[in-house]
Amino acid sequence: MIPAVAARSGGDFRPRRLRRKLFGAAFGVACFVATSIGVVVLFIMIRSVVVQLSDVPIFEFLYKLTGRFGSIDPDRSGYKAGIWGTVWLLSLVIFLAIPVGVGAAVFLEEYSAPNRLRRFIQTNIANLAGVPSIVYGILGLALFARAFGLKRLALGPTLWTGSLTLGLLVLPVIVITTQEALRTVPASLRQGALALGGSRWQVIRDHVLPCALPGIMTGTILAISRAIGETAPLLMVGAAASIPLVPRSPFDRYTALPVEIYHYAKEADPGFKPVASGGILILLAILFLMNSVAIVLRNRRAASNRG
């Protein structure tokens, strides 16, 4: 029986090994090309931005841009107000969103029993993370800037409005990354601290949070670096480009770096192109700096976990 079957199928069996091998290799190459498209595009992008600045000494030009306010004359335009506005926004978002985000994550991971309420909050956070940023802009416009038309409570187009809006925008991301960091803390650490008589809060404050801190910081820095580049919600809540002032308090009007870039990019006058390109380089430099800090923190954590 068995030999007969083998003989018959032997007639049909055509491995076509060479063809399959070649096809597989071609597919592998195609996959590699697809992967490198991303990297190549990143390269082209930065090059195309730099090329527009090729005839000027680049660092000198960027330095000049950071020192001047926006103006209708491209040769005298700069980002001083935008950079300060972004720095203000950044500090306020850190001040507003990180405590709340970390608190919510600690509640979900350490305090709450795995019941229906927790599942509900968790699903809700996941959904919030997927809401388009412009919808947060609409929320900020109606809630913070106009307060549903109540003049007393309306914050108007001030830094508070912008940072509250951005704060709500990054909150779900901060919660999710902090939860991930808290999950990496070994259970034995909690059990040890609890066995020594620590209360739940003492265990979290003195042991769990310090242990998860590098992870929390990495995730939070990445989340906030996203917020810095956000333009649409800020446009909605009134970061106007034409503000030649450095804000002095959170109740001042402001403008932000990406908002100014948007307005220069939209200008019909080609003289503004180098200004917009320079702004993008400044923005990318800030983001690169923040990402490097996050990566250094991540690597240090990996090293200390191994040791």
Next chain:
Amino acid sequence: MIKIEPESNRSNWSGPSRLRNAQGAATGFLLFGCALITIVTTVLILGVLGGETISFFRVSKIGMFEFFTGTEIDFKSARPRFGLPPLLWGTFVIAVGSSLVALPIGLLSAIFLSEYAPERLRRVLKPTLELLAGIPTIVYGYLALTVITPWLQSVLAPLGIRVEQFNAFSGCIVVGIMIVPLVSSLSEDVLSAAPRSLREAGYALGATKFEVATRIVLPASFSGVAASFILAISRAIGETMAVVLAAGSLAQIKLNPFTSIETMTAYIVAVTNGEASYGSAEYLSLFAVGMTLFFITLCLNMLSGAVIRRYKESTP
């Protein structure tokens, strides 16, 4: 020998203090408050969008039927007109066009990273792709405006095709490139998670690497890959700045991809930048459009979540 000294111990230790208990309860309460803020945010989004959408229909006297079928947007004339279809069309074009760019590239990169790439190359490529995902969308928009569109114009002008300064085609390309990292990194996670035994069984039967990747690993993790696709499309629909700078804001339904379109997000930005006064029909229309946008992206995100959950349940 340890000598037990109950007397001296008792003087130092008095059990959990009342202060400590109160502290524990208070912090629990505070932390719950933090978590509650996320729910309040959702309620506020729904409340703001819903409430203002209702007042839009009341103030503008535009009926539901016109809202969903009208093809004109005009708030200047005596009787305001507003129809969603031109904006839906713009969003649809961007979603489909960018998917055509992003889904194949993203899936192929995911297969490369999980099946083909040596560990060292992977360790370089993955963070680079993540970096790409961290670049602000305004930069992508600027790239479309200053690199892609002029390039398209110079290539297509000899063929007699006129490319407008703001056109749907460059919008699709940049949004596509923008969502590639999303597809590739999510799909890669799913593909790498496919059980090793499946691959080994495939190789044992004499399959090549290509056959294992496309006929065993990919079908096994299909729902996870599908979830990443849905998520990427949802991101493309909600994308704003790249679309505004690349595809413009001219609400029209035209099949020519080299003309300007207006997505829902671009419309919202255009209204806020315009002179619509508070409480006017035009101002309120942005909430109606926002509500539609929120609803569409929420449905897609929930669908993607449901697909992922099913995938997790089905894998051992």
